[in-house]
Amino acid sequence: MRTRMLALTSAACGAALLGAAALPASATAPGSGAVPGQEPGAAEVDAAGTDATGATAAELLAEVRGCARISEGAYRTDGGSPKATVPVCDTTDAVFWKADMDIDCDGRRTKVCNRKTDPYFLPETAFQSSRGEPLDSAVLPHVVVPGPGKVWDYRKSGLTGGSVVAVVYRDRVRYGVIGDTGPTGIIGEASYAMAKALGIDPDPSTGGAGSGVTYIAFKNSRVSPIESRERARSRGAELARQFVGR
Numbered sequence: 001m002r003t004r005m006l007a008l009t010s011a012a013c014g015a016a017l018l019g020a021a022a023l024p025a026s027a028t029a030p031g032s033g034a035v036p037g038q039e040p041g042a043a044e045v046d047a048a049g050t051d052a053t054g055a056t057a058a059e060l061l062a063e064v065r066g067c068a069r070i071s072e073g074a075y076r077t078d079g080g081s082p083k084a085t086v087p088v089c090d091t092t093d094a095v096f097w098k099a100d101m102d103i104d105c106d107g108r109r110t111k112v113c114n115r116k117t118d119p120y121f122l123p124e125t126a127f128q129s130s131r132g133e134p135l136d137s138a139v140l141p142h143v144v145v146p147g148p149g150k151v152w153d154y155r156k157s158g159l160t161g162g163s164v165v166a167v168v169y170r171d172r173v174r175y176g177v178i179g180d181t182g183p184t185g186i187i188g189e190a191s192y193a194m195a196k197a198l199g200i201d202p203d204p205s206t207g208g209a210g211s212g213v214t215y216i217a218f219k220n221s222r223v224s225p226i227e228s229r230e231r232a233r234s235r236g237a238e239l240a241r242q243f244v245g246r
Helices: 057-063 192-198 229-243
Strands: 002-008 013-019 094-104 142-146 164-169 172-182 189-191 209-218
Touching (some): 057 164, 057 172, 057 229, 142 164, 142 192, 142 209, 164 192, 164 229, 172 189, 172 229, 189 192, 209 229
Parallel strands (some): 142 172
Antiparallel strands (some): 142 189, 164 172, 164 209
16 A cells, blocks of 8 residues: 555646555557557457457446445545545445546566656555566556455455456557555556556556546455456456356
């Protein structure tokens, strides 16, 4: 877990934020012929950024139009937000929330995630790899959940480190895992790699998305090892199809 300041949205305004986690990375080398934002190894992603083996963004969003609130109140999206406006909602098979996306770059030191690129960088994550090391935010698509608190305790919803998450942004769907925990009163954060895969600016200082991000965390869905992107993707696609009824 960490406390950090993040520059968010196109205005790049600073906001105090507690967060923690190792982050994703699916940068694709120029000239590789891959789809921009495509995850390494995820060959079944079409030109629109949709995983052809899973549910579409429209199908998933149709299933989360209403909200059966499970949280005791709501979360703020940033430390400086004046109001708490984001509830966590319950379904039979998943919980979800609709928020912004702040960029988390904690965990293993890499070229894109270190103290020079992120002044609030911490070399640790709440959950560790199968080798007992911090997660790698530059390669692992993952989501940060609020630490257990009076608003909501993710553990009581059948979630833990390695639980599968589908993240929807515009017409894109990407799958990852819960990789870290953050502040107990703030929600809406994912790793460098998850942002990159969704076509969101992953810069830990100035990147992120101000709104329009939907996080769907599937209950009792933990994959092992936690760092396996392919297992998260294949399991996520399967769970997403079931979630939308196909």
